[in-house]
Amino acid sequence: xxxxxxxxxxxxxxxTSLPPSGFKIIVREVWRDKVAFASFCIIVAILLxxxxxxxxxxxxxxxxxxxxxxxxxxxxxxxxxxTDDGGRDILKLLMMGGRNSILIGLSVTVLCEGVGLLxxxxxxxxxxxxxxxxxxxxxxxxxxxxxxxxxxxxxxxxNYNAGTxxxxxxxxxxxxxARYFRAFVLSQREREYVLASKTSGSSNLTIIFRExxxxxxxxxxxxxxxxxxxxxxxETTLSFLGYGLPTTTPSLGTLIGFANDxxxxxxxxxxxxxxxxxxxxxxxxxxxVGRALQRAGDARQREN
Numbered sequence: 001x002x003x004x005x006x007x008x009x010x011x012x013x014x015x016t017s018l019p020p021s022g023f024k025i026i027v028r029e030v031w032r033d034k035v036a037f038a039s040f041c042i043i044v045a046i047l048l049x050x051x052x053x054x055x056x057x058x059x060x061x062x063x064x065x066x067x068x069x070x071x072x073x074x075x076x077x078x079x080x081x082x083t084d085d086g087g088r089d090i091l092k093l094l095m096m097g098g099r100n101s102i103l104i105g106l107s108v109t110v111l112c113e114g115v116g117l118l119x120x121x122x123x124x125x126x127x128x129x130x131x132x133x134x135x136x137x138x139x140x141x142x143x144x145x146x147x148x149x150x151x152x153x154x155x156x157x158x159n160y161n162a163g164t165x166x167x168x169x170x171x172x173x174x175x176x177x178a179r180y181f182r183a184f185v186l187s188q189r190e191r192e193y194v195l196a197s198k199t200s201g202s203s204n205l206t207i208i209f210r211e212x213x214x215x216x217x218x219x220x221x222x223x224x225x226x227x228x229x230x231x232x233x234x235e236t237t238l239s240f241l242g243y244g245l246p247t248t249t250p251s252l253g254t255l256i257g258f259a260n261d262x263x264x265x266x267x268x269x270x271x272x273x274x275x276x277x278x279x280x281x282x283x284x285x286x287x288x289v290g291r292a293l294q295r296a297g298d299a300r301q302r303e304n
Contacts, residue, residue, distance in 0.1 A: 116177025
């Protein structure tokens with residue numbers, strides 16, 4: 001009995017001495033950083049505002065033009081954020097526009113991360129000629145002028161829609177991700193665990209996806225979070241210029257686009273200011289959360 005008690009005590013001590021998992025480290029870092037935790041709460045609130053709020057809206061009614069209610073100001077006639085030149089409620093447009101911009105940012109991030117991760121894994125792991133050829137292709141795509149090409153394609157592609165915009169942005173966005181993960185894989189492929197797997201006869205695909213990939217998951221999480229903010233910004237910029245989402249689809253960029261008119265800037269701030277602040281808050285919040293994730297992924301920056 002004494003031996004059993006000693007054994008159980010040893011097991012308990014071993015469990016308590018185990019290092020925390022990656023998820024626990026992330027939660028701990030976000031919780032310790034009050035700014036990051038507040039930013040995380042703000043992101044959740046924005047997601048509830050845009051996604052849950054838009055569930056109760058009808059797109060046809062929200063985008064319906066009613067000239068009789070054009071240019072109502074803050075709080076006039078029951079419109080909290082006023083109305084635009086077509087009499088459409090700015091608050092409702094902000095809900096739908098924020099949802100659309102965030103969805104496009106998420107969709108582009110998923111595509112870019114998927115393609116970039118695969119390319120970076122294979123390029124960094126195999127090296128040699130394979131790496132040289134892939135990197136030259138990446139270099140060529142990266143030197144192309146992204147925005148002018150997207151603008152030209154949006155004007156010539158028939159039946160242009162949100163899905164087309166996601167594909168056009170993703171066409172260029174995966175290259176930086178591929179180069180980012182290639183650098184991590186290059187540092188991992190000569191590690192002892194990889195060499196041991198090769199010696200034991202494991203296939204290259206097994207080593208890549210079962211050995212190397214789990215060791216770069218922290219970098220993957222960080223890149224995903226930070227990339228979302230950048231992709232939302234790209235969509236907003238294109239929509240602001242008039243080459244993003246179709247004019248019938250609300251977005252943060254189309255709302256901020258009202259600032260193109262000097263009259264709106266000086267006398268009708270309710271048209272563009274809410275979307276501008278929402279975009280700024282989203283970008284800053286994601287950036288602060290991303291910094292906490294970077295500390296979670298780097299043991300040298302974490303507080304023990």
